[in-house]
Amino acid sequence: MPDTAAVTLSGGAVVTSTRREEVSSRIRRALLTGELRPGQRIKEVHLAEALGVSRPTLRESLQQLIHEGSLVQVPYKGVHVAQPTAEELRDVSEVRMPLETMAALRLARDPHGPAMRGVREALDVHLAAIDSGDDLQAHVTHLALHQAIWDFAESPTLRKIWPLVGTQVQIALTLDQAVRHDPERDAVLHRRLVQVIEEGDEATIVAEVEEHIRRSVDEVLRRLT
Incomplete structure (x- = not known):
């Protein structure tokens, strides 16, 4: 798998009214299955295209997961999957x-x-x-x-x-x-x-x-x- 996240996150475009939570759930599932690995960089454009959502909607989900601790914001390097030592x-x-x-x-x-x-x-x-x-x-x-x-x-x-x-x-x-x-x-x-x-x-x-x-x-x- 490449260092940047270009996952498919099966399920097609998100069409529910709770888009942010649906996107967050898809990313959580990718974390649990190992589709997204510890330390891996999240590439916004790839995820937004895979999920069929706008980048602002994706960013809301990413911020939610950063708050939960599953993702981390690395200065000047973007968002990465948390990788505790x-x-x-x-x-x-x-x-x-x-x-x-x-x-x-x-x-x-x-x-x-x-x-x-x-x-x-x-x-x-x-x-x-x-x-x-x-x-x-x-x-x-x-x-x-x-x-x-x-x-x-x-x-x-x-x-x-x-x-x-x-x-x-x-x-x-x-x-x-x-x-x-x-x-x-x-x-x-x-x-x-x-x-x-x-x-x-x-x-x-x-x-x-x-x-x-x-x-x-x-x-x-x-x-x-």
């Missing part, structure tokens, strides 16, 4: 582990309460997306499940921190999906994570959250090196 990926996991553990332990205090039911519903939505075979929806619901763990922990601090951490988590999950496509294993791991939280054993929760996060990062790094 190994050190950055490990750093995000080290920051994330104690915070997500804190959220899980808070949820475990009331395993049958409304907060835990909310997490269980997020898991069910994620599992349904996996079963559907829609990789993009599975990715979206994967991130939403982890956000639900933070949100339903009912910690104002965690809710404030999530937008910053969540952007980095999204990048890590996108890389994970692109280099290791194993939906069946994904379903097993997330069922177990939620089950461990529901069972409420503190030591097991701490170990499971750490293993869940560290395993994902280690596998991405192994495949990228």
Whole structure:
């Protein structure tokens, strides 16, 4: 594949009323499938032609994805697919582990309460997306499940921190999906994570959250090196 992005992004011209979101979804799917690679430059004219949209509409979508962290604006070099270093990926996991553990332990205090039911519903939505075979929806619901763990922990601090951490988590999950496509294993791991939280054993929760996060990062790094 050339260094500049000249992808087809199957589906033809965008004709829906929500053009920006449709374009963003097509680009997200290309990121998940590896059609757009980490570090690759986004060539606006190619993408606009492939999607059948104006360049201003495309730029709106690119700005949305830059805000999400999937793309980065490089001074004097244009827009590129985010390419976090190994050190950055490990750093995000080290920051994330104690915070997500804190959220899980808070949820475990009331395993049958409304907060835990909310997490269980997020898991069910994620599992349904996996079963559907829609990789993009599975990715979206994967991130939403982890956000639900933070949100339903009912910690104002965690809710404030999530937008910053969540952007980095999204990048890590996108890389994970692109280099290791194993939906069946994904379903097993997330069922177990939620089950461990529901069972409420503190030591097991701490170990499971750490293993869940560290395993994902280690596998991405192994495949990228």
